[in-house]
Amino acid sequence: MQETSRSPDTSTPAGWLWRAVRWCITAFALLLDHLKPVRVSLLIIAFGAIMALGVDQVAELFLIAVWTDPSTGRYLGLLASSAVAGMAIWYGARNAYRLIYPRWPALQDPRGEGLRNWLPRLFGAAIPLLVLLGYVVSLNTVPHGPCGVTADCQQRVWRAVGLLIESLLMVAFFVTRRRLLNALPSREAKPVCLQPSSEQRLTRVRELGAPVLRWYMAVIALNIVATVLIAWWPEALDGIGPLAILLIAAAFFCFSGGLLCMFADRRGWPLLSTLLLASGLFHVLHLNDNHRVRQYPAMSTHQAPAAAPVESRPSFEAYANAWLEDRCANRPTCPVIVVSAEGGGIRGAAWTALVLARLTEQVRPSGSNESTFARYLFAGSGVSGGSLGLATYAALLRQPGGSMEARTGQLLSHDFLAPTLANMFFVDFTQRWLPGAWFDDRSRALTRAWERAARRQGAPAMAQPFADLYRHADGSADTSIPALFLNSTTVAEGRRFIQHPFRPMASLQQQPWTAAFDGSVWLDPRVPLSEAVLNSARFTYVSPAGTLENTPAPGVTPPVPTRLQLVDGGYFENSGTTTLLEVMTRLRTVAEQRHQSLRFIVLHISNDPEMPDFIDRHDPGHPLPLYSASCQKPDTSNPSLSGEVAAPVKALLDTRSARGDYARVQLLRTLHTSDSDPAGGDMLWHFRLCPGEYPIPLGWTISPPVFTELGRQLQQNYPLARMTQALDEQLGPPGS
Template sequence: MSNFGRNLGYVMHSLRLCIFPIASALVAVVVLLGVPQGHETLRAIAAFAPHGQDDANEISRVVSFFFGYAAWGLANWYAARLLLAQEAPKERRTREAGAAPTETQFIERWRVWFPRVFPLLAMGLIAFEMPDDSERLPIAQVVAFASTAIVALFIGVRRFLLRMRGQPTDRFGRLPAGDRRTLVVALVLSFVLLFSLTFANVAIARLLGAPALLFFALSSITLFGAIVLVYLPISFDWPQIVWLPVVLALAWAQEDWNHNHRLSDRAGFGVSDPAPEERRPPVGAQFDLWLANHLKPRATDPKDLVVKDEGANDPIFLVAAEGGASRSGWWVAHVLGTADYATHGEFSRRVFAVSGISGGSLGAATWVALLAHGRGAAASASVSAPTFPGADDCATLVTGHKDWPMPMQSECFIGRDVLSTTIGYMLFPDLFQRFMPFRNTSWDRSRGLEVAWQKDWHELFGDDTFEHPFMDLYPPVAALPASAAAPGTASSGVRFDIPLLLLNSTRAGLGRPVLQAPVTIATSEADDLFTNWPQARGLALAAVVHNSARFPIISPGGEIVRGDPYPPAQGSPNRRVWDSLVDGGYFENSGSFALLQMLKDIEAGYEARAKTGAGADAATDWAGIRDRIRVVFITNDVPNAKGEKENCVDLKTCDAFPIHQEELLTPPIGLYETRSSRADASMRALLDFLHQSRSDAFTLAMDGSQVILQQPSMNWYLTPKSRRVMWNSFSDSRTAAVAIATKAAAAASAANAKGQAKSNPGPARNTAYEQMCKLLHATPGTRTTDPLPPKDARKDWCDTLTLFQTATATR
């Protein structure tokens, strides 16, 4: 019984010693296997094929993954072995004095085998759970098990290979020379990677890939922590100092010495416009300008300057783009680009504003930026059908193919890996910054997204749209060519031939929504980031998009600090922080709230004109305009395994799922679901304001049998297969729509044959194809001067969806 107590005590002691390698193993297993975003990166490794790469760095990422995988296992073993083989001075003195009890056989075996077994178990678990998306032999899984076996073999025969003296059970009081050299080399390589990812993040991070970066970071942290924070103090008879980095990080953060995420330190923040008046027009004035110019003016005679209003009854589209990282960004850009491609550009001409949240903001900004530069061909006989582009195809965008269908161009941009660049900053320079008592803005991990977007856009399209200020997308009307404005219309406003971008963020401290828009919106329910304070109109487009997508811990909150020349804070002079910006989805995730505030402001303008007599028919005009407004909701929903949407149509009658472990889970689940419910409430409020029901709107959610099986994760990196199955949503859901309609018709026919009343099969499931066709039919036909006659245009538009070449989803 006494031996049992000694053995158990030693086991607990060894676990405390090996806290870094044990934590390293747990973190990797949980992140890569338990987190959908981490598992998505493993899919890319598992789906690798020697030929037909979808990414120029695919081979290097696979090689780096297995190299990092082996290095991670060896680091965990090596650190644990050194810590358990070390004999502290106090232990040595006790042993030399003959007062130390003889070690049990269990302790001797535990000290040898525990460092060997637990890293191999962690490696084996990842290898066992390695996904197999190749639809061939599970090559990645075989290689992972082979790598594990090689590491195990090295551990077993290393003493023979290196001609080491002594026995595995021997202990040492001083680190052997060979181990010192190994540790020096490992730490030097870690710092080389640290500074490489600081100065060439995009290139290095994408070359290695996110999972390899995780392995390298965990290996570096394990070796540094185990040797510097545990081994060295014990060798001097000091207690472990594992707590020291934590205390230092908290102390520096408390004094605000290491906070490098300040948005107010960015270039373009605090830059005032040269004109004393507000550069941005009120949204009501911009709406009037857009109404007068949103249709192409046409006159029967070149001398006739009277513009015939052919679109008096045309719909006015507003788009609410839901958040969800790259998944929603890709889907939003794809849906908008597809609608514009299928309608020969008619759809975008009738979109007044797009409100984006998180990844939806990226998709919306991508679409508007493509429109601003005239990229993306409309469907016609001379334009080839959209096909899923590969890496080689996308590489030619900058030298040509400006007339490629817009969905192909947005895939080339949003389909790129921006997770690796973010992880590269987060686990290396930004993590190092946490323990430094100074601020270095170049180590800010939020640069991982912004710099990648800027470089990718420039590389693909040859301009610096994402690097230039957001407001450069919307120059004053006077800066546009004269042909862009209709004769006799107002000239005050900003560019009106592209939709307005409303990119939403949230103040973390107050929980209030924050609007970023090229127009001013009068509302007391949200803050305007571009007003006189904060003066953020000069921020780059990439930074403005990121403000809408700052979802800690991956993307840090952007802090805004008051100071000269900004107005002082109210109250105590020590309170200088205005607030920190986080993901717009923290307030509501649909994008409907901003559209509602915008419409309320526009309506108030019409009402004011009616009261003052400036527009006698203003109230009637607004009622007619309101009836024309149609909302397009682009959601991030994915059908569940049964092929059904999980969202309930009427929340009042919805049943919630049971909450197990309610003592622990009820508070966080309640907070999260309240956020989701607020998004639904905002959508309802927007439709109520328009006197419409949900059936009057268009709801575009990704769909199809492939999406159901693949389930793309909400991630800043999507595998080529995930993007392919999303690309196939319209064709897959078209098949489902036809099957549902055929089944309903057969049931009705059978009922008629039996002389029974027609059965009511219930509302048909609104597939992505059905909703897109509904949207295309609502878009007015082309004008008489265009190639296609109005009568045939709508049918051709819907049939255009069938021209999309189905992407092979085997990889």
């Protein structure tokens, strides 16, 4: 007897359940097919959601754009760019649904009419809501709420409400625009359909009509013009804010990518996969590498360097001897201030520069214009943002004028992120699909922003050769600026790459660096200060790895590679203290040859509020020989366990922090301190940040409330009067 299959009886509970399951499967398949032709819009929205919910560094951008920025013009620009991006996403999705795609017959299913009518509208209206969501989420990082930050608190509430109103107005426009069009006298003869799903489906893109295609062509042409303009002038969109730039880039991407996808989807071409494969192939074969390390100010990031000139940098020994002769002659024990500045983006830069500027202005004899602190500051070792802070201090110290602390705040309050993002999403994005290197990359936009901000403060040194800060016109060593050692990391070898303004310090006879590369062996004597800072601060993906090609001088070191890739110095260790210890050792050797004794005054400047302290001395009345501010210690007694997949990755990442902890402890153990005679030994002050009243960002843009928070912590957590007195006693008058 042959069995026949039957559908379950829908009158029973099991039958109803089976029917519900089938309905869910059908609805999901229908939704999935409807998302495929609008995947460009969907990718933009997904990217925005990830930024708003999952990236801590982006939180400050939302706070700046919606709350702390006093500029009404920039807020209106944010509303306008949100509306433009939303309209572009809606327009692209609406036109994508007008076509018939042979691969997706479900798009003709009458049951999907509601999706075709409402998905474009919801996608478009979601853009202002994503900005609002990012702002609301970022408010959780402000302990006392934004009303404790801005004076016009109630007025700023309307900024958030404005985004919500904009989203509602966009929905109203999308729903009523067809009725409004039909109400026009010109539409009496040929009214439009009241619902998008009622329109005739088309088989070719050109059937969309001349007005639609003209819109696409005009926007694509504008995209090309914007790309060329930003390639030539990275600061073209500076001043409108990073979020506005991201929204404008999303609008262009939706128009350009959406049109290409419509052509490809009609013919069944896997366009996005093909483009990704092409870009990956160009990358693997190094056919479009425009990330070269600039060797001299006129060099671009897409050209090979010219031959290096004759060596003109001073030697470290010449600098150290001149420094010791000028500061330490006839002193039985000479005080030497050295600094290690940790990485941490703009947070590390601002905190480092603020601490050094405050001490420079306060540690000086009454009535004297010369700072004894600056005079006895011998060297600084920086990583990433700490390197930018040290370079900012050195550039301003070279060109004195006005309050150094005020100039520091004005220089670093510049929006460095906006031109970087503009280049990333316009120029670098275009370069990824082109064979050959044609344009400067986004890292050059970042260094140009640093140079521009420094020039506004009368400090051109950021754009000039690094070594020029340390030599006189006659070639002799100039000791008026502390020696900077900026740490980068090599990709293939995983070693430190130490940049400094002197001739190569490593030789066959002596090697001051432990398992590290001496940057002067590879770098041209004309390398700009901004490029040296960049190599130390090639922050993950924001600044790409830099390709360094050069021929090392023969006989300087053992055989070395002629090509290196450089990334952020924090990949190896983020404290900068490993290099500082080696610099101190080298200086001690020079001093011993001169029969001079040194007393080191070490300032370690960290900026991670969650970092455990390595100095347990918090008595403001007795900051010698060790001192660190007292913060609430993070709870590390019971760390969360990781699964077998995440554990190896987490261990690799956490070893970076552990190397920093190890280096700090080694620094502490190297110093000769004495509680019985604090004035007779070395001393170490740890300038750290604590969890405060306002979140301090890691990116490349900063707002006035952040500087207020930094100044408050420096004033409240550190006994500056007592520390200034202690330094005065250690250093003596400027001429001594």
